[in-house]
Amino acid sequence: MSERAATAKALDVPRVKDPKKAALLRARYRAEARYRSYGVISLAISTAFLIALMSNIMMTAWPAFWSHYLVIDVPLKAESIDPENTRTQDVLRSADYMAVVRTALDEAIPGIEGRVARKQLREVLSSGAADDVRSLVLADPGLIGKTVKLPLLLSDDADLFMKGVGTRVERTATRGIANPSATAGEATILTSGDDFAPLLTEIKKKAAERAAALRQQADRFEVHSGQGAHDSVAQLRAEADELQKRYDSPDFEEVLDSSVPSVLIEINDGLVKAARITGRAVTGDVLIPLKSTDPAQAGAWRIVTYTTPESSRAVGDRKVAFLDRFANAGMIEKTFNWRFFSSGDSREPELAGIRGAIVGSVLTLFVTLGLCLPIGVMAAIYLEEFAPKNRFTDFIEININNLAAVPSIVFGLLGLAVFLNFFGLPRSAPLVGGLVLALLVLPTIIISARAALRAVPPSIREGALGIGASKQQAIFHHVLPLATPGIMTGSIIGMAHALGETAPLLMIGMVAFIVDVPKSLTEAATVLPVQIYLWSDLPEVAFKYKTAAAIVVLLVLLFLMNGAAIWLRRRFERRW
């Protein structure tokens, strides 16, 4: 078999005797194969991008769907909530539940002294924890006087730490007998073994590495710049020598600062943070008070390392210490974040929810659909079936097609000028948002409805007219029902477009911080895409996850709407 025949076979080309025709035929088959492979390649690339994008969003969003609670005994003492035993809603509402929560916290980790330390302990919990206790007491005043085990919401930083954003906590077993010098304040821990030696070596090695880097930088400066940099070169070299000297003397005491992983000693139920370290001793502040200064046997005390340096994470050592203590005691509970779906916006990431935005979107789309569908379909029927074909209707048709391509912000400006300034409708209201979005999607609906009407075969129309129906009867009884699936598809896609719009809403005041969930068409509201936009611009790191979670919710809604469009088309579509 010749080589040519082989290629012909691979492409499944029919055999032709004439070599010229055969070559032509092969070329045509090759062109087709090429075209198909382009299609497959482009599909593969776009699928890969889609998967990358989706998985990225999903992975970022995942933590936001969970939240952590600290479950502790909360004493709901009558003297702090309702000292006069009135039990009226007003008194119960205005009581200081933050103080109640603080008391509970202080009992969970006793002995924390000092303003800074106590503040850090309080910051483990969200300000929403007190609100939760308040609503619980309001719902059941009988709880006052009892001590109840309650889940208290963690703050955003603490919550992120529990989700693994922050640092890893490692524990190392020990060999020597340790002797703590104090239970609070500053303490020195001496060990009979050389438990701290490996740590010390590692720190010294880091110092040597840094010294080398500094020297390199100094060399580079010297080569690249002239006299001007003389001082900074000398400074760098001095710094490098200092570090090197520390490395060279193994017994030299090392100071641990916030740029190296934190080292802590867990002993006698307390925690000491190492500030200075030698082979056999560690000195530093007590973060959690020790029970006693009794010597601890080998294995009964541990070295704890927070692998990420303190300066490179949002939660400080003290907070990590508290959270680690709670987590080890099994006091931290992870639950699905229902609050995300049940509350409105908030400036605290752990409290922020999308209920307000979803309700706003639903109200807005309700207005949009209520206006667009009847007006759009009626306009389409008139233009397609009744209107005479003349210059004027041509002009209208061109305008409708043009409107479909106008940038959406223009509709916002129109809304501002007409609905707010002329008609005096309220700002930020879903009603106005719905009106503006109706203008935006009306052309889409008219165009798709006209196409659907046109797709109904003329025989249907003629048959109806032939048995004596009036034109209106023929259209409303026969043509319109057959065109409905097409009109529905067009409308749903138009609605999905409206659901994703933010630009026109900026002008009419819907890009706003709104906490209360809207209850009517004229109350201030925002919509889902706006909520995403606003959250993405906030400095708190936890909002990054919230943003992704809100995007997931929006995508699911869009997916459902487009899925409904496809289902409707399949279900009611007729083929002729």
Next chain:
Amino acid sequence: MNKSITRTAVLAVAVSSFAGVAAARDQIRIVGSSTVYTFTTAVAEQFGKANGGKTPIVESTGTGGGMKIFCEGVGENKADATNASRRIKKSEFEMCEKNGVKDIVEIKVGIDGLTIAQSKQGSAIKLTRKQVFQALAEQVPDKDGKLIANPNKTWSDVDPSLPNIKIEILGPPPTSGTRDSFHELFMEKGAEELDSLKALKKDDAKAFEKVWKSIRKDGAYVEAGENDNVIVQKLEANKNALGIFGFSFLEENAAKLKGAPIEGVEPTYDNISSGKYKGARDLYIYIKKAHIGVIPGLDKFVAEYVSDKALGTDGYLADKGLVALPKEALDKVKKTASGMEPLTGDDLH
């Protein structure tokens, strides 16, 4: 099917005609700067929680856009206050007066440090405002003082003591209030330190203004959009790039970013508060005095804003990254707020 559609349409029309006669407003409405938005929203939320009433609505429209809405007039359907990341301009003040917004109360809420930050992985860079100007201006003076197109490609071209890396700064677009502040705090002050430009300022103030208001367009300055988080993400990915944004973003992302010292002063809370850090600007909120007593709760809202609980050094706004005013300045602000002393407009420009 058709009947229900018609019914929906009738309902929608009915509701829209009813809306024109909506009940009296019981909710405070605030517009303005997206920078101050992050702080005002926190106050609004606390205010809403404490009073059990409706939480004020805070729109994020930008400083300029906010002023426009604020100055539309007095009345129930007009905004009560506007956030601003710069002081109100004379022209805006006059526009307000013309539209009947006579008594405007100015409240300085705090200080925002404008920081130039970089990834922690990058080699540390220390800057002066002169160097920033020389790196970013479209035109810089050459040795003879003649203006030429900016020839500096790397930081070491600007100053030999700086590292030999490409100049690449991510910053806000011209529409942003932060960009205005950057021009005034860094570019103008930097330009004044060059002798030939100082002379130009004396001879031709207009031409001088044009020099410090023009940023080079050859790719060394990248407009990264209004969203500061985008800049933060880009800095994490590119360790040689610098980014310009507010101090609150630096504080929240301190795990990954570090601020460049300006004239040897690190952008820290204390340095900004004490005025040592040169790249700091004041943030404001403007309130319509005519709305006090008309819109329920507006006076209480202002009181909440200037309370120690919010604005003090330990207040919740400090947790959100706002740098509190020094004590005397804060006391003055409190006096203005409690007395509702309107702005005279004499020292504006």
